[in-house]
Amino acid sequence: MHSETVLLEGHIIDSLTLSKVLDTILLLGGTYEIHRFHIGATMDQASQAEIIVQADSDERLENILHQIGQHGANRKTQEAVFAPAPADGVFPEGFYVTTNLETSIRHQGRWIPIDNIEMDCGITLRRHEGEIVAETVPLHKVRQGQPVVVGDLGVRIAPVERRKTESAFRFMGSETSSERSKARMISAIAEEMRRVRADGKKILFVGGPAIVHTGAGRYLEAMIRSGWLDILFAGNALATHDIENALYGTSLGVEIATGTHSVHGHENHLRAINTIKSRGGICQAVESGILTCGIMHACIQHQVDFVLAGSIRDDGPLPEVITDTLKAQDAMRERVKQVGIAIMVATTLHSVATGNLLPAAVATICVDSDADTVVKLLDRGSHQTWGLVTDCEYFLKELVACLNGDAR
């Protein structure tokens, strides 16, 4: 619902202005709630009413506000207040901190929606082709003198409806539960992926190395080869162990096929990294025929856009890994724009990092064998997150089956 608070003052009872305004709201298809009402104590004293006007679209709301504005019901909203950033990478005192909810700011008498909403950022203005656009700006990207919203005047956020009736997850009573039919949930995820595809939006997969360790890499690879993924976010580990498996049949020295330790297997992942580095990168390794299978091979062959973000414990890392955290964030930020669903499997840090970048309206699925990881993401305020506490091998195997039309 779109809403706006208006203030109506004067002899609004004697003049029937209040009745007129309320009737007008209903007549034009809106609803109202009288938030505050003060009746003038004597005949000479004016009365005041604060009315919350609601409508199902911005257009209808604007029409109602225009009509009732003529009868003196004026928006209570004030303009957003800006202050210049005092230095590069520093917000002005009292800056407004964004949420991941749909947000607009009031500027020069109109609401400007923020296209790239992301939590924990500031809001700035930019002129684009003669139009003023409002957008989020992360702390490290703000430049000295750039206008940044301070305080919360003139900032409006629209809460997302948590359970849309058309959502494939509408049967989920709570966001996460280990005591729920997993098959049903997984088939709902497959259904949602089809819907996202039909809407022309992208599917993002965020994965941790446990996918390779558990032998589930082949299911992820199958999903990529069937064209189900558009973007992959991971760290050095997932790519390294996937390549280790492709080159040596092991993941962290354990043979995937047999589950036994291979002799000198602990060296394999370093040898794998070294091989890729010697060729200049994963792409070159695929082109030269060194790397012939696996998740990363499938990504290269099927043009899946991937971001490998580095961390302090990384070996190597692989040449594609972005070791500057801020640059990695920016690379991820750049790619989440058209995402319609995010599936995060067996990784805490990459899941939380991605959750931070996504608008609340994007359906987010978090799968982990540890309930804490799922809860952690929900606690971050990612409202459209559904959690599934289960093993990633089972999840991916089941999901691939559902996507391949194997009804369960």
Added chain:
Amino acid sequence: MCAPDAYDLRYEINAWMSLKNRPDLSLATQQWAQLYRVMTESVGIQVELIPQAAETPDMVFTANAGLVVGRRILLSNFRHPERQLEAPYFRAWFEQRGYEVLVPPETCKFEGEGDALFAGDTLLAGYLKRSDICSHQWLSETLQRRVISLELVDPRWYHLDTALFPLSDEWVVYYPGAFDSYARRVLEANFQLIEVAPEEALKFACNSVVIGDQIVMPAGCPKLQTELQSRGFRVYSVPLSEFIKSGGAAKCLTLYLE
């Protein structure tokens, strides 16, 4: 009042004005002179005059200068640029005579007595065509009086004083067709009403000046004239056809000073 020394019809800013139907200026001068004589000689009140500025053809309609309450003038904030030119002349006139001049907020249009008439202690105020309803809140705060807002819905009755005049704190003469249903309900709930017939409303019957038990009204409104005479009012009727062409009659041509 303002003698029509520069009166003319040079633009169209209401439903009555047409550049193809301009007033006969010498007839207008005669009609105005007759109105002035009725006011000063027949009714017997003192009339102050303001000279008409050359670039303000509608300045003769002094009711739109503002609203006078005691020694205060609540100055107009005209909607149309053509009439905004009048404001400094009115302002200067009142300042020279020691009135306290009050101006409405810049964003609130207000056209003086054209849209604000007292019925006893209550101020009846019109809006939507010329004045904005926010000016009513300003009037109420400034005067500490009850202000009843009445929405005007027909472009031919664009000012409250073209559609209504109070006879006292109880009785109001009005033309219902000029108002929305809420305004009509408010008037019915608060006053004893005398309805004006549509054909006489079109002759500006509601644009009359009430001074005690004497009423000065435009000619051509026999029904209302008889009605008011039967209630004990002495009624003077003055032909004002050349001013009606610009959308004003007796009341528009006068501003109450006290």
